[in-house]
Amino acid sequence: MTTIDTREAAVAGLALFPPSLRISALESKNFRDEVGLSVDAVIQLDEIGVAFRRSTLFKNIRALLSENVASAEIIDRNNQSWNIALDKEKHGIRITAAERTYLIPDFSCLHPNVDNRLAWFDAETKRHGVSDEDLRAWRRILADREIDDEEVDGLLKQFRLTPRYVSAAIEKSLRRKNIRIDALIPDEVTYFDRLVGKPAPEHDLKQFFEHTTKERPGLDLPAAFLLSSHSFGPQSIALEAVDPAKVLEFFDWAEHAGDRFTQVGVVECGLRHLHKMPQLAPHLRNIIQTIRSDDLTSETGRLELLCALIMLVDGELARTGICRERQPFWRRLAAIAHASVIERAIVAVNMLPDDFIAWCRQSRGLHFYLQTFVDMRREPRWSPDLLSASQLKAEFIGRIVAAAPENAGTMLGDGSLELFDRASSSSLVAQVSFPFSFLPGPLEGGQPSIATMPQEIEDNLNEMLRSETLTAKSFVTLVNSALLYPLDGEFARLAAEGLARAKYELPNIKSSDEAFHLLVGLAIVASVTRSAKLANEVKILMRAVRRKPDIEISQENAFRICLLAAPASAGLSDWGKYIGDCATELSFEDMSRDSITTLWNFIEVLRQLEPTLLQTTSRADAALQAAFACCPPEVKTAEAS
Incomplete structure (x- = not known):
């Protein structure tokens, strides 16, 4: 009997796999240890532009750290000779070739002495x-033993995944x-x-x-204010616990170089502490003026930039799925915080690349858009259409006014x-x-409204929805109230019964836009009240409205309405079935090649974001694939000159 060597079998087996799977397997230390394989990586020193074999470099560094040698010769991947030696004054390793001298980190994590290893670690x-x-x-681990070559990158990676390191790396990339x-x-959670x-x-x-505030070991103001996408963040910051000089220094930085969410948080927090720290007034005054003056007509303004960055980051988190197991509000908080980190870096380098905003939107806009629809199943009160420059400014102004004490104007002075x-037409109010x-x-999709519905609005809702004759206007108050007040499920029931009673014929719908906005509004009502009955009636109404000769609602917009209504069912199975049924119905309609492509792309991305939809949209996927194959490309003919 021939004995098969495990190591040889592993090498032969790996050769049968595609390169991507082969690399993935070799990256697993457990796998390599199991089959007796080892790898010798190449370390690229980007600042110098040279590369060395890891085993050779680390062997010589260990010799230097143990003081067995004063210097050593090492050959790079291009067969060039370099001399390396410790530079104790600069706490690094001096690497020299001919007239070229550089300083690289000293890799003291490899030091044979435990005290030196721990001193390095604590400093880092x-x-x-x-x-x-x-x-x-x-x-x-460092206290217990020396680490091997393969462990070094795992250790250093932990420092590369810190906010301070990432922020500096982003700035460097932009420069x-x-x-x-x-x-x-x-791409790591x-x-x-x-x-x-x-x-x-x-x-x-x-x-x-509340939990984050208790767990915060120390108050790093630039880091703490990255949680300003909700007022809970600034409200949890106690400035009196920080050295007043550092507070003033931070507020000065926030005024001149802070991201917009941080600036809003600084105003909210500063107004609360203004009676104790009047020296903050000039900074608060200037930040408020800046936010009030944000230009909504500029395509390259700060709020347009912020929206694009949020789309980019949240869309990328959706694509990679690294936060899939977390609550939507948390992922959105993380996305906005990191978007703010990038915004800070852009301000610091004072450079916005040409077409950067458009690039952000085009790169991950669709993933952001569809992921937010997926999120609505768990947090139905925030939709992707609420991310816009105008909406951000309205929210910022509202937050500042709500945070201002009665005598804010007097306290700010000057x-x-x-x-x-309140009497001035040019005031913030x-x-x-x-x-x-x-x-x-953005973080309140799962939070119930805290406003109280006025009695006159409640009376109007009852009157309009119980009327024998219903028109499009009968639902206006309901639609307008959906995101402002807590809506009783009874109103959703009345709306659903009213649509059926009217046999889905609503007079006074004068345009496609009016029809679309009514359907969107009713879909949102169905979602926030968790009314599956109303969601089904919306689907029937949409079908009836789209058959009218003077009303045109594209397949893309019809599918968007379905995505808004689907969260009426909080359960994953029913939610997925509703979307699958809508997608299937739309996919069998006659449509142009462009419309097929758009709808198909929507479904493909949704299936990546929420695997449950793989089954429920399978018929739609097959129908669109067949329709695309049968629909020839449009031929553009040149006009005669």
Whole structure:
């Protein structure tokens, strides 16, 4: 009998796999240890532009650290000779070839002495501002033994996944005009846990912020204000616990170089502390003026940039799925915080690349858009259409006015009375826009409205929805109230019964836009009230409306209405079935090749984001594939000149 060597069998087996799977297998240390394989990686020193075999480089570094040699010769991958030696004054390794001299990190994690290893580790932890369980585990390893070559990258990767390191790396990428998604957005959830705090599965939005505040080991103001996408963040910051000089320094930085969400949070927090820290007034006054003056007509303005960055980051998190097991509000908090990190870097380098905003939207806009529809099953009160420059400004103004005490204008001084003068048409109060300043924010999709519905609105709803004769106007108050007030499921029931009673014939629908907005509004009502009955009636109404000769609602917009109505069912199975049924119905309609492509693309991305839809949309996928194959490309003929 021939004995098969495990190592040889593994090598032969790996040769049968595609390169991507082969690399993935070899990256697993457990697999390599099991079959007796080892790898010798190549370390690329980007600052120098040379590469060395890891085993050779680390062997010589260990010799230097143990002081067995004063210097060593090492050959790079291009067969060029380099001399390496410790530079104790600069705490690094000096690497020299001919007239070229560079300094690289000293890799003291490889030091044979435990005290030196731990001193290096503690200094790095302090420099990067993070000390969590992952890093503490590495400290225990360094205290127990020397680490091997393969472990070095795992250790250093922990520091590369810290917010301070990532922020500096993004700035460096922007200065080099290295605009790539992987250079701007980390693909490890560990980084985002460190950025905003790791959530407990059972915590809602408020509980998360309360828990994060208690777990915060020290108050790093630039990091703390990255949680300003909700007022809970600034409300949890106690400025009196920080050195007043550092507070003033931070507020000055926020005024001149802060991201927009941080600036809003600074105003909310600063107004609360203004009676104790009047020296903050000039900074608050200037930030408020800046936010009030944000130009909504500029396609390259700060709010358009912020929206594009949120789309880019949240869309990339959706694509990679690294936050799929987390609550939508947490992923959105993490996405906005990281978008703010990128915004800070753009301000710091004072450079916005040409077409950068358009690139952000085109790169991950669809993933952001469809992921938000998927999120609505769990958090139905926030839809992707609520991310816009105008909506952000309305929210910011509303938050600032809500945070301002009665005497805010007097406390801010220097002509600030006008800012909060309710009688002035140019005041900040006058810019509060109803209903937009009162709509749910990005993290509030799962939070019930805290406003109380006025009695006259409730009476109007009852009167209009119980009327024997229903028109499109009968539903206006209901639609307008959906995101502003807590809606009783009874109103959704009345709306559903009213549509059936009217046999889906609603007079006074004068245009396609009016029909579309009515259907969108009713779909949102169905979602926020969790009324599957109304969602089904909306689907029937949409079918009836789209058959009218003077009404045109594209397959794309019809599918969008279905996605808005689907969260009426919170259960994954029923939600997926509703979307699958709608997609199947639309996919069998006559449509242009462009419409087929758009709808098919929507379905393909949705199936990636939520695998449950693989089954429920399978018929739609097959129908669209067949329709695309049968639909010839449109031939464009040149006009005669």
